Amino acid sequence: AIAEGLAIEIADGNVPEMLKNKRVVSLDLAGMIAGAKYRGEFEERFKDALNEMIKDGNVILFIDELHTIVGAGSAEGSMDAANMLKPMLARGELQIIGATTLDEYRKYIEKDAALERRFQPVQVGEPSKEETLEILKGLRDKYEAHHKVKITDEALEAAVDLSSRYITDRFLPDKAIDLMDEAASKVRIAMFLTPPDMREKEKELESIRSEKEQAVNHQEFEKAASLRDREKALCEEIEAEKKDWEKQRSGIKAEVTEEDIATIVSDWTHVPVKKLTEDEATKLLNLEAILHKRVVGQDEAVASVAKAIRRARAGLKDPNRPIGSFIFLGPTGVGKTELSKALAEAVFGDEQAMIRLDMSEYMEKHAVSKLIGSPPGYVGFDDGGQLTEKVRRQPYSVVLFDEIEKAHPDVFNILLQMLDDGRLTDSKGRTVDFKNCIIIMTSNIGTGVDEKRNKIGFGESESAQGAHADMKERMLEALKKSFRPEFLNRIDDIIVFHKLDEQNTLTIAKLMLDAIVKRLAERDIHLSYTEDAVELLAKQGFDPEYGARPLRRILQQTVEDRLSEEILEGKVHFGDAITAYATDGKIAFRRTEQPIAQKETQEQN
Numbered sequence: 051a052i053a054e055g056l057a058i059e060i061a062d063g064n065v066p067e068m069l070k071n072k073r074v075v076s077l078d079l080a081g082m083i084a085g086a087k088y089r090g091e092f093e094e095r096f097k098d099a100l101n102e103m104i105k106d107g108n109v110i111l112f113i114d115e116l117h118t119i120v121g122a123g124s125a126e127g128s129m130d131a132a133n134m135l136k137p138m139l140a141r142g143e144l145q146i147i148g149a150t151t152l153d154e155y156r157k158y159i160e161k162d163a164a165l166e167r168r169f170q171p172v173q174v175g176e177p178s179k180e181e182t183l184e185i186l187k188g189l190r191d192k193y194e195a196h197h198k199v200k201i202t203d204e205a206l207e208a209a210v211d212l213s214s215r216y217i218t219d220r221f222l223p224d225k226a227i228d229l230m231d232e233a234a235s236k237v238r239i240a241m242f243l244t245p246p247d248m249r250e251k252e253k254e255l256e257s258i259r260s261e262k263e264q265a266v267n268h269q270e271f272e273k274a275a276s277l278r279d280r281e282k283a284l285c286e287e288i289e290a291e292k293k294d295w296e297k298q299r300s301g302i303k304a305e306v307t308e309e310d311i312a313t314i315v316s317d318w319t320h321v322p323v324k325k326l327t328e329d330e331a332t333k334l335l336n337l338e339a340i341l342h343k344r345v346v347g348q349d350e351a352v353a354s355v356a357k358a359i360r361r362a363r364a365g366l367k368d369p370n371r372p373i374g375s376f377i378f379l380g381p382t383g384v385g386k387t388e389l390s391k392a393l394a395e396a397v398f399g400d401e402q403a404m405i406r407l408d409m410s411e412y413m414e415k416h417a418v419s420k421l422i423g424s425p426p427g428y429v430g431f432d433d434g435g436q437l438t439e440k441v442r443r444q445p446y447s448v449v450l451f452d453e454i455e456k457a458h459p460d461v462f463n464i465l466l467q468m469l470d471d472g473r474l475t476d477s478k479g480r481t482v483d484f485k486n487c488i489i490i491m492t493s494n495i496g497t498g499v500d501e502k503r504n505k506i507g508f509g510e511s512e513s514a515q516g517a518h519a520d521m522k523e524r525m526l527e528a529l530k531k532s533f534r535p536e537f538l539n540r541i542d543d544i545i546v547f548h549k550l551d552e553q554n555t556l557t558i559a560k561l562m563l564d565a566i567v568k569r570l571a572e573r574d575i576h577l578s579y580t581e582d583a584v585e586l587l588a589k590q591g592f593d594p595e596y597g598a599r600p601l602r603r604i605l606q607q608t609v610e611d612r613l614s615e616e617i618l619e620g621k622v623h624f625g626d627a628i629t630a631y632a633t634d635g636k637i638a639f640r641r642t643e644q645p646i647a648q649k650e651t652q653e654q655n
Contacts, residue, residue, distance in 0.1 A: 379526075
């Protein structure tokens with residue numbers, strides 16, 4: 051682009067006197083090599099071209115992909131293009147502009163010191179957002195003419211802003227231009243899609259023609275004549291509709307809007323489009339309610355996470371740090387991992403947008419390299435790091451480090467840079483962006499101390515609130531002993547989860563039963579349950595020491611196992627309605643009448 055800009059400036063005369071009357075000539079190296087069958091043929095062509103330029107005296111030679119001259123045309127005992135250029139460059143007979151990337155410059159040109167010193171490197175940096183917007187405005191007319199659409203100013207601004215924020219592995223203006231081009235193309239294609247009713251009529255016309263042909267073959271001429279009349283009428287109808295549609299389309303010039311740009315960004319990055327364009331204020335203000343649908347009894351944890359997310363989205367946090375970084379402390383089965391999953395669904399639109407790393411796999415000193423990739427020369431170098439590769443592929447996610455106290459201390463040295471600067475450099479030298487990640491670390495550290503103290507008798511007479519405050523103090527003390535201050539200081543919030551009480555277990559039992567109801571409904575079995583069934587399950591599954599996990603096992607044994615046996619024995623059929631109820635301290639099932647709404651739906655189907 052710079053070389054082309056120079057040629058335009060020379061043509062317009064906006065250059066110093068010494069550059070006037072100069073010509074910028076591009077060298078097609080591939081064309082010179084093509085067809086050179088005999089030894090010395092390429093060298094002869096190349097030499098003739100260079101001599102012609104020297105003879106002219108007013109030529110600036112431009113070589114795109116400059117690194118290709120190294121080794122170009124060389125065979126056993128012959129010279130390559132780079133060595134043929136060196137004497138002319140040394141004598142100052144040629145003026146050359148070459149374009150290449152930094153990686154290829156290092157790989158090919160820096161290795162040849164004699165070639166490198168004959169060129170003056172000029173770094174072309176990435177333009178700013180403001181400069182990129184001006185570039186897009188300059189290119190807009192060409193893209194509008196090509197795609198026959200109108201591109202709004204808002205779309206250009208969105209292309210710059212969204213590409214800067216969400217597409218971190220490419221550079222401006224390239225990524226913003228690609229966004230604008232693809233959005234314009236998509237809008238143009240959408241204009242040419244025929245209306246659905248017209249497509250249906252065209253399918254019907256094909257069917258009539260096929261039927262008419264069969265009737266003629268079977269000598270059913272009356273039927274064929276009737277079908278011919280229907281075909282004619284349908285053809286006229288389609289033609290009239292097509293004319294109206296084309297008339298409407300010709301009067302409207304399609305417009306590329308901010309929403310179209312956001313859709314393309316969503317396609318590229320798998321970020322739900324509504325996360326980019328809708329007014330998120332209402333959703334963010336109700337984030338606690340959304341998380342509470344899945345996480346029970348952890349008001350403090352949910353509120354703390356929601357506040358951090360709101361701060362980040364309101365633009366009050368450092369833009370170079372992750373959205374939020376948290377340590378979740380607490381006994382097993384209280385919802386630490388469940389909150390991480392709920393957060394992934396609420397913020398990123400999908401529960402699968404969670405990268406989970408079990409830190410018990412990183413107990414050895416050498417395991418640190420698994421996170422960012424093996425060094426060059428070691429086995430697994432090409433595979434990349436387990437953390438960096440996953441985040442490169444899914445840069446908008448919740449990153450969960452499970453049971454961090456089990457990891458080797460060297461692992462936390464790697465994480466310092468990620469928590470502070472929102473980036474990590476992998477073993478291949480690529481920078482991986484964590485600025486759009488939520489970092490969550492879970493730990494059971496200090497829970498053993500809490501259990502021992504409770505067994506001795508401490509906390510027996512304390513209120514639940516006082517017991518939690520005591521447990522929190524002990525856990526935080528244990529955390530400070532295990533982790534260095536510079537690591538803990540980079541964490542946004544350290545949250546201690548409450549132990550679950552009987553009321554919490556009752557609510558969780560309902561949530562788990564609702565999940566079973568939903569799964570059975572997909573198989574056309576309609577399960578309902580009574581309040582006494584929920585209370586019995588909650589009572590049997592309540593265990594303050596192990597949290598909600600025993601409840602899941604109880605549901606598996608008493609509901610899922612029993613129902614699966616009855617389905618296989620043929621006692622329960624698809625379409626049946628069943629109620630779970632409590633009797634004699636056990637869960638039993640009985641057939642019930644289906645709800646009227648469900649019956650009507652089945653009859654209609």
